[in-house]
Amino acid sequence: MSAYPQTLAPVLDPLTPVQRDAAMALGRVLVLAGAGTGKTKTLTAGVACRIQMYGMRPSQILCVTFTNKAAQEMRQRITTVLGEGQAPFWLGTFHGLAARQLRAEPEVGQLRDGFDIRDADDTTALIRRLMKAMDPETVPEPDTGKKCDVRQVKKMGERIGRMKEDLVTPEAAPAWVRGLIERRRAARQMVDVEGWEFAVRLYQLYQAILREQNAADFSDLLMWPTLALMHDRAYRARWSERFTAVMADEFQDVNRAQMLWLTYMSEYSRELFAVGDDSQSIL
Structure with missing residues (x-):
């Protein structure tokens, strides 16, 4: 010992x-x-x-x-x-x-001093509001047949969160999703092409609103410092x-x-x- x-x-x-x-x-x-x-x-x-x-x-x-x-x-x-x-x-x-x-050092996340942190309820409400404001023809149809239902909003929030966990910025999201779709097709796996492409557009709008409000969501807190470290x-x-x-x-x-x-x-x-x-x- x-x-x-x-x-x-x-x-x-x-x-x-x-x-x-x-x-x-x-x-x-x-x-x-x-x-x-x-x-x-x-x-x-x-x-x-x-x-x-x-x-x-x-x-x-x-x-x-x-x-x-x-x-x-x-x-x-x-x-x-x-x-x-x-x-x-x-x-x-x-x-x-x-x-x-x-x-x-908030500038690494395109933020300013004193930025706000949005909780899960805040981010869900923002995603729902953005989806309702978008052209209904561009919003993917959920299984229930109802646009912007709870499950659809949750799914889009999860996809935005997934991209942030993988350190994918809104600018890089289109290429990242194309790669995801290609890999799943190559593996003969089912892939929600329409839903993922919509998630990219939604992510870009969502992040633009956060920046305008000088706010960060939960995933931003880790994504931006990690990208800066990289x-x-x-x-x-x-x-x-x-x-x-x-x-x-x-x-x-x-x-x-x-x-x-x-x-x-x-x-x-x-x-x-x-x-x-x-x-x-x-x-």
Whole structure:
């Protein structure tokens, strides 16, 4: 068993020897284990080790969970072990942390200081309003035969969200959808050509309204910072150099935008610690 400071005993002692070694390891670490085996506890211990054993500042550790509840529990546990003010300042959900990043430099999303964040009800209402205002002949016919019904509005919202999760901007959407249609046809899969082409037009109108209102939806919060990290080397350096370690919970559930965000944010430190259950992967 590796030696460690007694202050870390409350987070390290409950772990198995393998989990303990993983929590104390540096570099790129991936912990795969089943449900209920202590993955989040291992991540919490990993954060505490970096602060207590390796002298990393809490303000320079980026720690991502999937729920606010999990983030709060992790913060409380680290505080209990290390003391007040010792939990990472950048500890939260993907979208919560990315929103702080976007607030710092809103121009990467063609936004201005003080932009509003639209919740799910707001975005659904906007999509419904836009669909009702469009030429009825261009709106795809849903199974119910009713234009702009609840399911149709939801489907279009999901498709816009899908494009944003894949980091597809409104300008890039036509080419992306053509590629999607071609791939599905080549694989002899059914594809809703009319519906996807309509989703592209709707997405462009929808995003134009958000920009006009200086607003972002939930998916924008991660999409715009991630695109900036990908394409702007100075921006990427500016953000990745802030952090000495990047930690991620529920790694099996990350989508493309989240994976790239983690990768680029850890580019400078090369310290990426992730825990997940590959048997529960959504991919």
